[in-house]
Each structure stands twice: as C-alpha cells, then as structure tokens.
Amino acid sequence: MLDVRFIREHPEMVQDAARKKRMDVDVQQFLDIDVKRRELLSKIENLKALRNKTSKDIPTLQGDEKQEAIARMKEVAAESKELEGPLREVEAAFEALMLQMPNIPSDDVPEGESDADNIELRTWGDIPEFDFEPRDHVELGELLDIIDIPRASKLAGARTYFLKNAGVLLEQAVLQFALYHMVNKGFTPFVVPHLVRDQAMTGTAYFPAGREQAYRMSEDELNLIGTSEVPVTSYHTDETLREDELPKYYAGLSSCYRREAGTYGKDTRGLYRVHQFQKVEQVIICRNDPEVSTREHDHILNNAEEILQALGLPYRVVLVCGGDLGGPQIKKYDIETWMPGRGAYGETHSASKFHDFQARRLNIRYREKEGGTLKFVHTLNNTVIASPRVLIPLLELRQRRDGSVAIPEVLQPFMGGMQEIAPR
Structure with missing residues (x-):
C-alpha cells in the first residue's frame, strides 16, 4: 500500500x-x-x-x-x-x-484499456512454417496419450485435465530444468505452503481486489495460493533485515489454484486457462532504491528469457499498458510465447515491480548500514516457468508430420534420455 x-x-x-x-x-x-x-x-x-x-x-x-x-x-x-x-x-x-489505493505507475507505462494495447518491445526466435497441417496441443495430447481432458471434466468440471505417460515426465522435466537454472543463478529454492492466511493474500495485494479468483477454505480461514509469490514474498513478514543481507533471491515451486472468475467462455479449449497448474516463481527482495529495482526488474525478465531460449521457443516481450496493469504494480513486462494452435502469441510470464507497496502491507523492512535508518524493502517477481501452459508451445512447435514431438535437448537429461514422444 x-x-x-x-x-x-x-x-x-x-x-x-x-x-x-x-x-x-x-x-x-x-x-x-x-x-x-x-x-x-x-x-x-x-x-x-x-x-x-x-x-x-x-x-x-x-x-x-x-x-x-x-x-x-x-x-x-x-x-x-x-x-x-x-x-x-x-x-x-x-x-x-x-487497500484500494493504487500504486503509482511508472512514467513510461503506456496508456491503454487492455492487453490489446500493450506495446511490443522485442521478439526472439523464428515462427516456424510447417509443410503439413499442424495439430494443436489437444489433438497432439490425445494422439500421444499424454493429455486427457474429457475424463478430468467428468471428475472435476471445466478447465481441468489429466497429464499422463510422457506428459507427466515432460512437465516435471520443464519444472526441474527451470528450478535448477534458477539455483545455478544463486536463487534459494522453496517448496511453499499451498494454504495461507488472509494476511499473506492481503499483504501481497491479492486481496481484496483479487478475492474472487481465490479458492477459500472458509472453515479454516485459509486460501489456496494462485502463485508461490504469495508465501515467498510473505516469508519475511514483520521482520527487519540488514542492508548487507540484500538482495534476497528466491525461487518458489508450487501448485497453483485460480477460480478464473470472469473468464466464462474465454480460452475454454485445452490447457491455456485452467484451475490448477504448476509453477516456478522468482521473487526478489532488495533495497529501497528505484535504480536497484529497475536493474532487478531487467534481471528477472532476462532469467525467464533464458529459459525460453534454452527451450527454443519463439516469444515476444511486451510493456504492459495502464489498463492491463494491476493495482499494486509500478511496471510490468509480459512474455508471450508463440502458440501455433492459437495462431498468436500467448502470455506465459509476467515480470512485476512494486517498489515498497507490498512491503508496507507485510511490514518487511531493513536497517541501512550507514545511519541505521529503517526503510521498507522493494519487491519484484516473475514467472520462471508455468505448466501446463508452457506445454502448449512445447508440443505444438516441436511436432512432426507423424504426430511425434521432439523433446528439447536441455530437457532430455530430466526425462531419462528420452528424445521424442511418439504416438502410442
């Protein structure tokens, strides 16, 4: 706040x-x-x-x-x-x-009503041209026997899925690759609580504005997280850190749960918009300095781009406009990865900086080395990888005429050396 x-x-x-x-x-x-x-x-x-x-x-x-x-x-x-x-x-x-007062957007945040008004900053990778009629990820999932949506819908309703066979191995490989990548870059890995109190949701600004998106356990007064950003950013609630401890580099691995309220009829096919998904999230806690925050914002954006480049997935980076910017963010970049089945880029990452907006709610401060002044920290976060959404471009972009899918080289060690997923 x-x-x-x-x-x-x-x-x-x-x-x-x-x-x-x-x-x-x-x-x-x-x-x-x-x-x-x-x-x-x-x-x-x-x-x-x-x-x-x-x-x-x-x-x-x-x-x-x-x-x-x-x-x-x-x-x-x-x-x-x-x-x-x-x-x-x-x-x-x-x-x-x-709690309704918005954070002040950066001067370079463009005007706009929705994500249609976001500004493309750059692209990476070539969008492939197939010499055959490509299948979308739902068709590929059925052919390869790795995705089952109809049976999941019978059990749990819309926006649900089963992953099976090599689909499970592929998802776990993507998550493990992303997590190891962040650990190798000096980030501390976390497995986090999936149920948190209102304090953590309010502190990270997912309440009150995003309350309708959360699954709430009323009897226990707990909420299922929609991202590990919530428990990881809240990790130091009511603490005073030392300046020489900063920055803190954290990476949280978790399942995530979102009601997707207000999206009736939108992105209903396949794995793009689902109620449960897996994610590795990066969180940075740093000094109260706009220049430091700007550097760290570029840092977390670059980390995500490295993942996509290693996977060979073409993408673009966009600067999010005011109308698509949440209440707590000062500035946000989205990464959108090319998805042939959509014939368009689809959002796979969001990199946000908040300055001290979250820290004030969570009461996370640090004491300056010179003078001993207490200040609220700055916080930032960005997706490292989120599945099953990332499986969409992985399957659709790397498919072959016979329906088989080539596994990126960087994922093969996490899949026991498997080089392809072939029709069963």
Whole structure:
C-alpha cells in the first residue's frame, strides 16, 4: 500500500494512477474519511490525557472538590467510550479504502484499456512454417496419450485435465530444468505452503481486489495460493533485515489454484486457462532504491528469457499498458510465447515491480548500514516457468508430420534420455 502521507500530499497523482489503471477509486472520499479518523483519534487522545491528569489529581483532593473530580472523570470516560464505536466504523472504512489505493505507475507505462494495447518491445526466435497441417496441443495430447481432458471434466468440471505417460515426465522435466537454472543463478529454492492466511493474500495485494479468483477454505480461514509469490514474498513478514543481507533471491515451486472468475467462455479449449497448474516463481527482495529495482526488474525478465531460449521457443516481450496493469504494480513486462494452435502469441510470464507497496502491507523492512535508518524493502517477481501452459508451445512447435514431438535437448537429461514422444 501507499504511505498515507503520500496520498495526503499527492491526491491528484493517486487519482490519476487509478484513472490510468482503469480502477474505480475515489481518493477524495478516502481523504474525507482520513480527516474524520484523525479528528476522532485526537478527541480520544485529549480525553485520555484529561482522564490521566484527573486520576493523578484525585488523591490530592478533598471533600466536594474530590467528588467533583471523580464525577468529571466518569463523564470523560463515558464520552470517550461513546467515541469508540464511531472510531471503529471510521477506521474500518479507512482501512478498506486504503487497500484500494493504487500504486503509482511508472512514467513510461503506456496508456491503454487492455492487453490489446500493450506495446511490443522485442521478439526472439523464428515462427516456424510447417509443410503439413499442424495439430494443436489437444489433438497432439490425445494422439500421444499424454493429455486427457474429457475424463478430468467428468471428475472435476471445466478447465481441468489429466497429464499422463510422457506428459507427466515432460512437465516435471520443464519444472526441474527451470528450478535448477534458477539455483545455478544463486536463487534459494522453496517448496511453499499451498494454504495461507488472509494476511499473506492481503499483504501481497491479492486481496481484496483479487478475492474472487481465490479458492477459500472458509472453515479454516485459509486460501489456496494462485502463485508461490504469495508465501515467498510473505516469508519475511514483520521482520527487519540488514542492508548487507540484500538482495534476497528466491525461487518458489508450487501448485497453483485460480477460480478464473470472469473468464466464462474465454480460452475454454485445452490447457491455456485452467484451475490448477504448476509453477516456478522468482521473487526478489532488495533495497529501497528505484535504480536497484529497475536493474532487478531487467534481471528477472532476462532469467525467464533464458529459459525460453534454452527451450527454443519463439516469444515476444511486451510493456504492459495502464489498463492491463494491476493495482499494486509500478511496471510490468509480459512474455508471450508463440502458440501455433492459437495462431498468436500467448502470455506465459509476467515480470512485476512494486517498489515498497507490498512491503508496507507485510511490514518487511531493513536497517541501512550507514545511519541505521529503517526503510521498507522493494519487491519484484516473475514467472520462471508455468505448466501446463508452457506445454502448449512445447508440443505444438516441436511436432512432426507423424504426430511425434521432439523433446528439447536441455530437457532430455530430466526425462531419462528420452528424445521424442511418439504416438502410442
């Protein structure tokens, strides 16, 4: 979240951020609530000070004067108690509105309504031309006996799937390759809790705006994560780190769960948009310095590009426009990989920087080496790889006329030396 002092001093900037991000936020309403809250707090503090002074004076008083002081103290206590209810209401409204305040997008974030307005920055790799009629990943999955969607749908409904046979080996190979790649680059690997408390979801800004996308275990007051970003970024909640500990490079491996609310009828075929998937996510916690954050943003983007290049998958990098940028992000790059079955690029990675927006919610700080000043850290994250979505280009781009699929050389050691998946 933003510093409340920043909102008070720059309300026009915050309102313009909401406009650019196409968010329905009323900054003036928040400021009005903030004024009421501060007035009530001031009244309560003044009454508390008066009560404390009177309680100290009472032992020194005698007779009527003492009784008057006791009566006055009771009146003050009653008045203070009457203000507690209004203060609770105002504070609840303040906290709810505070969580709606958007982060300020970077100056170079373009205007736009949706992902259609994102700006292509660069491409890598050649889009292949087949000398035969290529199959999409659903057809290939059935032919190779590695994907079964109809039986999964009978058991679990739409947007579900079984992976089987070499499909399981391929997915595990992709995940293991990506994880080892990050470990070799100095990232600490994590296997994380899949169920987390509201604090972690709110702290990483997946609540309240993204609440409809989460699977919630109401009885236990826990939520299934939609990405390991949530537990990994929350790992240092309420901690104060040393400056010389930073940056922290983390990579979380987990299953992920999303309801995909609001996507009825969109991307219903195949593995593109599903309720459960596997992902390796990279998270960086660094010093509170915009230049450092910019370097680390390029860093995590480059890590993901290295993975796709090693797999030989053509892709493009786009700069995300305001209307496609979430409330907490300052700037975001998406990587979209070419998927022949869609005849288009499809998003496979999102690289986000937040500055101290998440850290303020999670209360993650560090003490500067020089001077000892406490500051909130900056946080960033990006996909390393997500499956089964990455299986779409892996299968479709590397298919042969007979339906077999060539396995990328970098994955073969993770598949026992298997070089292809052939029709069964």
